[in-house]
Every structure is written in structure tokens, then in C-alpha cells.
Amino acid sequence: MKIIAIASVGGHWIQLLRLKQAFKGDEIEFISTKESFAATVPGHVFHTIPDGSRWNKMKLLQAFFKVTGILIRSKPDVIITTGAAPGLMGIVAGRFIGAKTIWIDSIANVEKISLSGKIAQKFANRVYTQWPDLANSKVVYSGNILS
Amino acid sequence: MIFVTIGTQEPFDRLIKAVDEIAATIQEEEVIAQTSESAYVVQHMKTVAFLSPVEFNKLFDEARLIVSHAGMGTVISALTKQKPILVMPRRASLGEHRNDHQMASAKKLHELNFIHVAYDEEELKEKILALIEAGDPQPLHHLGEWASDELIQSLQKFVHP
Numbered sequence: 001m002k003i004i005a006i007a008s009v010g011g012h013w014i015q016l017l018r019l020k021q022a023f024k025g026d027e028i029e030f031i032s033t034k035e036s037f038a039a040t041v042p043g044h045v046f047h048t049i050p051d052g053s054r055w056n057k058m059k060l061l062q063a064f065f066k067v068t069g070i071l072i073r074s075k076p077d078v079i080i081t082t083g084a085a086p087g088l089m090g091i092v093a094g095r096f097i098g099a100k101t102i103w104i105d106s107i108a109n110v111e112k113i114s115l116s117g118k119i120a121q122k123f124a125n126r127v128y129t130q131w132p133d134l135a136n137s138k139v140v141y142s143g144n145i146l147s
Numbered sequence: 148m149i150f151v152t153i154g155t156q157e158p159f160d161r162l163i164k165a166v167d168e169i170a171a172t173i174q175e176e177e178v179i180a181q182t183s184e185s186a187y188v189v190q191h192m193k194t195v196a197f198l199s200p201v202e203f204n205k206l207f208d209e210a211r212l213i214v215s216h217a218g219m220g221t222v223i224s225a226l227t228k229q230k231p232i233l234v235m236p237r238r239a240s241l242g243e244h245r246n247d248h249q250m251a252s253a254k255k256l257h258e259l260n261f262i263h264v265a266y267d268e269e270e271l272k273e274k275i276l277a278l279i280e281a282g283d284p285q286p287l288h289h290l291g292e293w294a295s296d297e298l299i300q301s302l303q304k305f306v307h308p
Contacts, residue, residue: 001306108248111248128298
């Protein structure tokens, strides 16, 4: 099984790395927004995309095309993300290449699902929240990245 | 050494200024701050701009107390490395973030007694002094390397049905 795991740098990335254990026997490639973060996943293919976190439209579009290109070339079976904008791009583009897509809403979203998470609900095969109070018929709670 | 970090997204001068003021009164303790686009001119701390993960980890490991915004990345790093951490959440009403999720997550983790939280600058100064004056501050909670078993198993089941 080939997995592509996506997160922007910072808290989203740190949460993503805590899920690696779920994919021990699988091949995992990573996508993030700063090249220096490749050092945190030695032995894995690492793709860098432009940082769209400031919602600069041109950069967002560039990032979306780059993510789509990576997915078309890598042909993953599964796409998993902890957010934010780059992860949403992966979920949307993943839908078109037929991958199974998983959105895990950041643990920082305690009171409500993030805006990106709400959009992801329309595209992802599964959406997780990390807080039991936020689970509903479309959003699954099953533990969180704390242990 | 106290390591101060506000993440890399937006400035957080309220925190930087408060820690700088307290640094002036504790000159025997080195204070190193990672700042970005700060309008406030730091006087009593050593400052660094963006750090690579390797450089960041080095300062993190050397510190005996972490003071930071309530970003989950920093909080999780502190809990896994068993570093005591004191956070002050950013407030949307002061233009420090897009929304108040830092306030909500700080409150939640405070309730769980995972982290020390200061809700304003005065409380931040008081808590820094109290923590370092009591000797070496101790971490409140320890996180393992991975997500909870429940989440890991749920993901495995979904990916390999």
C-alpha cells in the first residue's frame, strides 16, 4: 500500500508524524511546505510545495497544481492529512485520482471543526475529529494524537 | 536557559515584551527568544529568527523551561520531550491570530493539567518567576511518541479493511 501523508509545517506536521505508526508495513511519502523538514522523515521521499498558509491566491493555485502533479506521478492508494490548506488540496485532488482520502482535524480545534475540515467533509472518505464532543454522523472520533 | 517561541506565523509582541521585561529582572538566567516580524525592540534576551527543525530541537533540548504561544506543535514537542511549558494563548481580538482557537485549546489542556497557562502578561511574568524560583521546573505530563492506540487502530482498519 502506498500512502501520501500531507501537512503544512508547524503543529499540523508534528501531529502527522505521530500517526506514522499506523502505516508500519506501508510505503509512505510526505508532502510539506518547507524543505528543511525532510530531515524529520529520513528514509522517506519528501516533496516540498509552496506555502499557501497566508491565502495568497497565486501561491495557493501553484501549490494546488504541484500537489496534483505529485499525486498523479506517485499514484498513492491512500492520502492522509492533518491540515491545513495543503492537506485540503491533497484531499480534493486525491478524489480525482481515486485514492482513499482521510482528513484528521487538528487537535487545536477544540470547540468546532476547522473551516478546511468542513470543506474536507465534502471530499474525504473519512473525517476524524480529535475531541469526542465534535463527533457526529459524518465526523468520527476515535482517540487523538495525544497518548 | 529559558527558550521562548511564538511559532513562525505572526508576531506576538505582547508575549515577547512581557518575557523581555521579566528577563531584565533575572539576569542570571539566559533567555533565548525565537521571534518573527516583531515591532517591539527586545533588550534583555538573545533573539533568533526562523530555525530549522534541527536548530530548534537543540535549543528546545537545552532549555529548562519553554515559554510559548498556545500552538499545538510547541505544546506536543514539550510534552514528548518532557519539558515544562508555560503558554499564553494568542487573542483574535488583539489581531494576534485569525480566531480564538488558541484560547480554547489552552483552556482544554489546562483543565487536563498537561501544561501551565497564563491568560495575560501579568500572569505570565508571575508564573515564569514562580516556576524558576522553585528550582528546576518539572513537566506536568508526558506524551509517548505516537498517537493513541485507539486512533492508530482505527486508521489501520480503515486503510487495510
